Amino acid sequence: MIIAVASGKGGTGKTTVAVNLALSLPNVQVLDCDVEEPNSHIFLNPVNEEIKPAYTRVPTVNYDRCDYCGKCAAACEYNALVVVPQKEVMVFPELCHGCGLCTMVCPQDAISEEQREIGVIKTGKSSDGNIDIDLVYGLLNIGEVMATPLIDQVKAELNPEKTVIIDVSPGTACPVIAAVQGSDYCVLVTEPTPFGLYDLRLAIEVLRVLKIPFGVVINKAGIGDRKVYEHCEKEGIPILLEIPHDKRIARCYSEGVPFVKDMPEWKERFAEIIDKILL
Numbered sequence: 001m002i003i004a005v006a007s008g009k010g011g012t013g014k015t016t017v018a019v020n021l022a023l024s025l026p027n028v029q030v031l032d033c034d035v036e037e038p039n040s041h042i043f044l045n046p047v048n049e050e051i052k053p054a055y056t057r058v059p060t061v062n063y064d065r066c067d068y069c070g071k072c073a074a075a076c077e078y079n080a081l082v083v084v085p086q087k088e089v090m091v092f093p094e095l096c097h098g099c100g101l102c103t104m105v106c107p108q109d110a111i112s113e114e115q116r117e118i119g120v121i122k123t124g125k126s127s128d129g130n131i132d133i134d135l136v137y138g139l140l141n142i143g144e145v146m147a148t149p150l151i152d153q154v155k156a157e158l159n160p161e162k163t164v165i166i167d168v169s170p171g172t173a174c175p176v177i178a179a180v181q182g183s184d185y186c187v188l189v190t191e192p193t194p195f196g197l198y199d200l201r202l203a204i205e206v207l208r209v210l211k212i213p214f215g216v217v218i219n220k221a222g223i224g225d226r227k228v229y230e231h232c233e234k235e236g237i238p239i240l241l242e243i244p245h246d247k248r249i250a251r252c253y254s255e256g257v258p259f260v261k262d263m264p265e266w267k268e269r270f271a272e273i274i275d276k277i278l279l
């Protein structure tokens with residue numbers, strides 16, 4: 001089963017939910033696809049990390065063949081190519097999505113592809129008593145804007161023999177869609193505030209378009225108002241868990257400790273999320 005943990009906005013406790021859920025279930029793999037700011041490893045402390053570079057493909061032009069027809073630039077949806085007649089085919093690697101279309105449309109067979117490093121993928125194992133968690137996370141190079149190819153490469157490490165928990169980046173943009181696509185279920189983490197509700201609604205819209213079933217975890221329960229609860233009730237969205245705004249939980253977070261380690265009674269509550277998902 002693949003469970004994505006997402007949130008419409010940052011700072012709601014998405015990673016807290018992902019790692020505590022992971023520590024409450026057997027046979028888990030965590031894929032941290034929040035590649036611009038992965039945090040799961042801070043809580044899970046993986047050992048024996050292996051690091052490998054992650055690449056995307058970018059076009060390179062053979063000027064012995066190119067006749068500056070402009071077909072490659074016309075085909076590129078992302079404006080990553082500009083043809084300067086009789087002079088140059090300018091490639092903007094940071095805009096290139098590595099789709100390969102320009103290579104296919106070039107009538108002169110003048111375009112080939114080369115690799116461009118965009119970050120790294122780290123894999124390791126986290127152990128907590130008798131629980132072992134496999135962790136894979138991507139780390140995008142500073143200044144790199146193309147998160148999606150790295151997310152795809154993190155997801156390529158998915159182990160179908162395990163319960164897979166995907167930590168998704170916050171928001172509703174392309175990296176979120178790349179991370180949640182293919183999931184069996186999405187846990188949306190929110191907080192009971194007007195901002196939380198606004199961003200939750202956006203995330204719900206995305207999941208409905210993607211046709212991925214979802215439920216809500218309310219973090220920092222007790223602050224704000226009841227509008228998130230009312231919205232979920234009106235829309236028939238299950239509330240999977242409430243995590244109170246609690247000093248002990250906040251202290252664990254600030255120390256980089258998943259709070260189920262300090263408060264093991266919560267493991268059962270996190271594990272029950274799976275029962276609710278399967279209902």
Ligand code: SF4
Nearest residue numbers: 066068069070072106
């Ligand atoms: S499509 Fe090929 S031949 Fe035409 S401008 Fe692009 S690289 Fe040159």
Ligand code: SF4
Nearest residue numbers: 076096097099100102
């Ligand atoms: S590979 Fe795709 S995105 Fe990149 S320049 Fe070619 S057409 Fe554009």
